[in-house]
Amino acid sequence: MATTTDAPTSTELAITGMTCASCAMRIEKKLNRLEGVTATVNYATENAHVRHSPDVSAQTLVATVEGLGYGATPPSADRSGDGDDDGDAETDELRHRLLVSLVLTVPVVALAMVPAWQFADWQWISLVLAAPVVLWGGWRFHRAAALNLRHGTATMDTLISLGTLAALAWSVWALLFGDAGMPGMTHELSFTSDPGDAIYLETAAAVTTFVLAGRFFEARAKRRAGAALRALLDLGAKDVALLVDGTEQRVPAERLVVGNEFVVRPGERIATDGEVVSGVGAVDASTVTGESVPVEVAPGSAVIGGCVAVGSRLVVRATRVGADTQLARIAQRVADAQNGKADIQRLADRVSGVFVPIVVAVAVLTFVAWLVLAGDVSGAFTAAVAVLIIACPCALGLATPTALMVGTGRGAQLGILLRGPEVLESTRRVDTVVLDKTGTLTTGEMRVVGEVDGTALRFAAAVEDGSTHPIARAIAEAGRRRGPLPAVDDARTIDGLGVSGTVEGHSMLVGRPVLLAERGLELSAQLRADLEAAQADGATAVVVGWDGAARAVLAVADTVRETSADAVAALRALGVRPVLLTGDHETAARAVAAQVGIDDVRAGVLPEQKADAVAELQAQGHAVAMVGDGVNDAAALARADLGLAMGTGTDVAIEAGDVTLVREDLRAVPDALRLARRTLGTIRGNLFWAFAYNVAAIPLAAFGLLNPMVAGAAMAFSSVFVVGNSLRLRRFS
Incomplete structure (x- = not known):
């Protein structure tokens, strides 16, 4: 039998039903167990990139994913435009569930926390309001927890589902079979209260609503993950x-x-x-090549x-x-770079994978121990429920979204837009920042620079005023700033080399040095020196002559932003090495680098090579941030550990980046790094205290020293602490 030598096939699958990064890892592992298959599953884009041998069909891949309980769309299906609609539908559904849950939760929490408002039979009203929140609002969590249970794993969804259902179940038990359903019952916070009359409906509803809010903002961020490719196609x-x-x-x-x-x-x-x-x-290639x-x-x-x-x-x-086409190849590089990024798990998910099974085991052991040692069914159930409630991840659910919302809100005030929590983990490791030149370090606008002869500029501006060429527009604008321009007769464009015309009786010639040389206008030694100086500074030299003689040299260049040098200095102060990476020529790149204080310059880099340059730095062990604004930067922005897009640049660059810098100020780059690191530190602190609270309180609950009512109060305190810690980010400057 002949051995097949066919090349591997690449297949893209759209994955649905993933709720966290561990879902992506589970699908990836299952696909990679198939013979001849190498798969990468991207949780952020809900996409699987699979390389497989020809004898493995797309239907086999789809069946493998569906066997895990997730959805997969084969490449043969017509998905044109559907991805956008699906993303909008998911976000709209989460928004709807969140708003309804929020409206129902507010009165439940208010009644539980303010005894003076607890009228007769208030607890039954709370049950009617809280039950839909837990069962309908939290349906995603319960479904995901059941799916995780089926595969013997646990995530944040498991904690959320167990905690909220336990709180609801205990409350229903207490209302129907305990004293909690009696008319006139009040909900007092007391260490010594009879657990038989304690209900935790506010806990169940509030946890569900808080976590729904986090999922909504996460879904909205994920929705934008594929926008870079759509923007490229729109270009x-x-x-x-x-x-x-x-x-x-x-x-x-x-x-x-x-x-x-x-x-x-x-x-x-x-x-x-x-x-x-x-x-x-002429062709303006700045959005594609960076020229x-x-x-x-x-x-x-x-x-x-x-x-x-x-x-x-x-x-x-x-x-x-x-x-x-080159544009299509850039789009493919963006897709490849996004798929090649390491999957980022939520910090809480990583810990909860171990934490949840331990909590469940402790609750079961608590119940059994109380039955065996004390023979008290009520006490056993109360202690076990207290363990589950104290472990319910209210603080964990708040840890990331509250810090993220406060941090991103403060960032928006400073002109810094963070895409989502996954961005923050990248900032901590960044030690190298790669900077594009045009539109990033520079303004991207051509201007006349250096000393200028007034008469030469005035005459040249008059002849150039009718042209749409950017260099001509720069000269015309510079002349207009000196005063009204004289009239011009017989203005003509000369084969892309320059222009000619008659101004105030003088026969004008404005253009490249070769044009004037062809017409017999020789440059003096001083003009040659001016020409060489302009070219050495990376500027475009335009020679102005009239009445048969060359009179002046105008230097036209893309000007450096006033704040670029300060931004580079601030990056160095953070311990980050700046690198200039541009498609422009060596002379212009080094001239700009000298002005802003960058030593490492890589010029003449083609658009498809920029991502390779970033990958080369990463291969050397550097964590790389990329700052750019053009289509040519999109693949590099996606490939980098952290992509920062100038908000004044193209939509493609903005969508490919992890951070968008709204203001035209490169000093926003070090500000963005500091804000992201501060926000990440706040999230880590929140998670530490949330878990520390669980670890400290679970033993108390297991030994019957903490009834469920006090557990609920302790959980509320931990939530207040997490929110307060997050609000400190508002003072970031």
Whole structure:
């Protein structure tokens, strides 16, 4: 029998029903047990990336996942657009359950905590209000706990389900068979109260509502995890002017095939990768390649889909379409980087995997010990329930969402938007920050820099005023700031090399040095020195001449943000090494790096190589944060341990990043690191005290020294402590 040598196949599965990172790990382990299968399951994107041998079908993979109790959508199904709808439906359902539960919980908690408000038969009203919260509002937790039980594991859902159901069950028992259902019963907090008349409906309802709130905010953050890919797809042109027998026909961009010729007018996006057939102009590639200066193109020049034509009409022949284009490859790199990220488990889940079985075992042992040693069924049940209630994760459920909400709220006031709790764990380890140049360290806007001859600028600005080229606009704007521009006659664009015209009787020529050399305008020694100085600083040199003589050199460059140097200094103060990574040329990159104080410069990096550069730093043992703003940064932002996107950049970069910096100030980067670390420290502190409270109180409950009523009060105190600790983040500055 011949041995198959077919290459492995890649399959993407959409996974539903996961409630925590341990679910993703369980699915991943099960898939990897199949022969010839290597799987990575991403909890954040609810996606499984599977490489498998050809003899393993997609149906087999789906059946394996479904055998664990989760849902899986095979690649053959048409899921176009459905993912967005499903994400919205899940968030809407959680919001609905949360709002209803909140409305029902508030009066239950108020009645339980304020004895003066406890009217006759108030406890029965509380039962009517609390039961739907626990059973309907917490249905997700109970279902997940049952699924975990089926596979012999335990997570936070197990704790939530056990604790809330135990509190509800005990309350119903006390109401029906104890003294709690008697008219006139009041709910006093006392160490010596008879456990037979104690109910814990407020505990069951409040825990459910708090944890629902945390799940809602988590679902909303997860909903955005796949937005980077959608933003990349939206960047491409939707339709194109296809040339058919010399006539333009507007058709959908996806109908283009290799060899088609199409027209791109100034301001339009190039529909796909191609080669210029006719026309001379410039292409703004800043959102794709990071080049701050538009690239001059002529017949034979290669252009990239997604870039914007400026200056003149171009005819382009398609050379790559669909998945072969550079934009599509960047999108694939974003997907690969997201799938390659390590699964991040919630801190509480990691501990509860051990904690929950211990709590259940202690409750069972408590019940048995009381029966055997004391022969007291009521006392045994009371002590066992007290153990479960004291272990109910109210404080655990609050530990992450309260700190996260306060931290992100404070961050929003400072112009820093954190994507979710998983971001925080990355900030603690970051020791290297990779900075993009254009739009990050710099403003991304061309300006005339250095000393400028007033007359030369005025004349040049007048000739350039009619052009849409970014360099021309920079010169025109600089001239306009000096005063009104004179009139110009016979203004003409010269083959992408410059412009000419007549200003106040002078025959003007403005453009590249080669243009003036072709027209016989020689540069003096001083002008050559100015030209070399401009190029050494990474600026674009524009020569201005009139009446047959070269008169001045204008330096046009992307300017460095005023706060960039301070931001780099602040990063160094945090013990973080800055690295400049850009697609721009070496000279411009080093000039910017010198101004802001960066020693490590990596220039001329292609878009698909940026993620590789980040991976190289990670392979050297560094935890890397990436700061960028363009499409070319998206894959690197997703690949980095922490991605920080400038909010003034493209939607693609913003969606691929873990942190969005709203304000145009690079000093937000060290602020974001400090805020994230402070928030993570608060969460860790909350979790420590929540578990410490459990560890200290469970023995008291097991020995009958803590009745369920006091257990509920202790739990309420731990929740207040956690909230108060989280509120300290409001003072972050």
